[in-house]
Amino acid sequence: MKGFEYLEEELQEMRDEGVFRSLVPLQSDQGAKVVIDGKEVIQLSSNNYLGLTTHPRMKLEAVRAVDQFGAGTGSVRTIAGTFSMHEQFEKKLAEFKHTEATLVLQSGFTANQAILSSILTKEDVVISDELNHASIIDGIRLTKAARKIYKHVDMKSLETALKETQDYRKRLVVTDGVFSMDGNIAPLPEIVELAEKYDALIMVDDAHASGVLGRNGRGTVDHFDLNGRVHIQVGTLSKAIGVLGGYIASTQAVRDYLIHKGRPFLFSTSHPPAVTAACSEAIDILLEEPERIERLWDNTKYFKAGLEKLGFNTGHSDTPITPVVVGDGAKAHQLSDKLLQYGVFAQGIAFPTVQKGKARVRTIVTADHTKELLDEALVAFEKAGKELGIIS
Numbered sequence: 285m286k287g288f289e290y291l292e293e294e295l296q297e298m299r300d301e302g303v304f305r306s307l308v309p310l311q312s313d314q315g316a317k318v319v320i321d322g323k324e325v326i327q328l329s330s331n332n333y334l335g336l337t338t339h340p341r342m343k344l345e346a347v348r349a350v351d352q353f354g355a356g357t358g359s360v361r362t363i364a365g366t367f368s369m370h371e372q373f374e375k376k377l378a379e380f381k382h383t384e385a386t387l388v389l390q391s392g393f394t395a396n397q398a399i400l401s402s403i404l405t406k407e408d409v410v411i412s413d414e415l416n417h418a419s420i421i422d423g424i425r426l427t428k429a430a431r432k433i434y435k436h437v438d439m440k441s442l443e444t445a446l447k448e449t450q451d452y453r454k455r456l457v458v459t460d461g462v463f464s465m466d467g468n469i470a471p472l473p474e475i476v477e478l479a480e481k482y483d484a485l486i487m488v489d490d491a492h493a494s495g496v497l498g499r500n501g502r503g504t505v506d507h508f509d510l511n512g513r514v515h516i517q518v519g520t521l522s523k524a525i526g527v528l529g530g531y532i533a534s535t536q537a538v539r540d541y542l543i544h545k546g547r548p549f550l551f552s553t554s555h556p557p558a559v560t561a562a563c564s565e566a567i568d569i570l571l572e573e574p575e576r577i578e579r580l581w582d583n584t585k586y587f588k589a590g591l592e593k594l595g596f597n598t599g600h601s602d603t604p605i606t607p608v609v610v611g612d613g614a615k616a617h618q619l620s621d622k623l624l625q626y627g628v629f630a631q632g633i634a635f636p637t638v639q640k641g642k643a644r645v646r647t648i649v650t651a652d653h654t655k656e657l658l659d660e661a662l663v664a665f666e667k668a669g670k671e672l673g674i675i676s
């Protein structure tokens with residue numbers, strides 16, 4: 285069909301630059317090993333931090349929920365799509381997060397859209413770290429509030445922004461808890477101190493900290509012992525929790541307000557019963573199987589040390605997200621392709637997901653990787669890295 289020649293031109297430019305990517309279909313479940321093109325390879329690209337995507341208890345609860353409540357909910361939640369299990373799960377999640385209330389949305393992406401687009405007006409300002417996730421950036425695009433961007437984790441820059449915005453009614457400081465491309469943790473204690481000094485609200489997007497940091501995976505706020513001092517915590521159920529969804533953990537007033545004004549909540553259908561049941565079981569598993577988090581961190585240290593010993597530039601990550609920074613976008617994709625040839629699935633990530641010149645292969649180990657698998661992956665990295673002249 286004619287009409288999209290202009291898109292084809294741009295796609296061709298991407299092909300010429302070596303950054304055009306096809307989707308890679310998995311022919312297995314999302315485990316420590318996956319099947320791609322009929323071949324079993326080590327998975328280092330998923331956010332399945334705790335190995336919960338395939339946890340037998342979660343699968344069982346999902347099946348039970350389908351049996352009892354069906355495949356879908358048939359409505360947005362405000363009309364006929366709220367089931368008892370949705371509300372029970374939100375109560376459980378609020379208890380887990382030590383907050384007054386939570387509200388679950390279809391994804392972490394829509395959770396950020398819902399909160400950022402609804403709670404601020406043109407009398408307010410949102411103050412955001414320059415490397416915050418795309419869903420925060422897009423959420424901010426939807427608000428009528430003024431915007432200020434501060435330099436990445438730079439507290440002087442944040443303080444300047446806070447000083448310059450004293451005339452606004454409300455100021456909301458927004459940060460990722462863990463930055464998704466570099467794996468560094470936000471300096472939340474300093475952010476909280478500054479926000480309190482200047483009487484600003486704080487929102488943390490804990491997508492990569494949910495299930496990873498804090499006691500039993502409660503997130504960065506708990507990790508830094510800041511419970512009760514961060515106004516809004518956004519979490520995801522799509523990564524360590526192993527299923528799908530996002531949530532906002534805050535006060536009852538914020539929950540009630542979002543039910544009336546949060547557009548992705550109001551205008552998009554609720555989670556199928558299987559999703560909610562599996563997520564609910566995941567919270568019990570976080571409480572009952574803390575050894576998963578220990579294994580995740582043990583594997584993280586082991587794998588990072590292995591990559592560094594080989595001479596790779598792994599940036600400044602504090603978490604299981606370990607970037608292997610190679611600079612050039614095409615090079616990152618070449619490394620990823622070679623790794624796949626050698627039995628490791630680790631995706632290349634280039635501009636616009638990361639800044640130009642900072643392309644990388646991003647690796648994420650999980651609790652389910654064995655040391656043997658990690659050793660095999662390191663052998664593949666050594667071979668591919670040497671062949672491409674990334675390490676000597």
Ligand code: PMP
Nearest residue numbers: 391392393417464491520522529
């Ligand atoms: N926030 C951050 C920091 C993320 O990394 C992601 C996922 N890439 C999201 C939000 C969106 O989460 P979800 O996949 O649940 O939509």
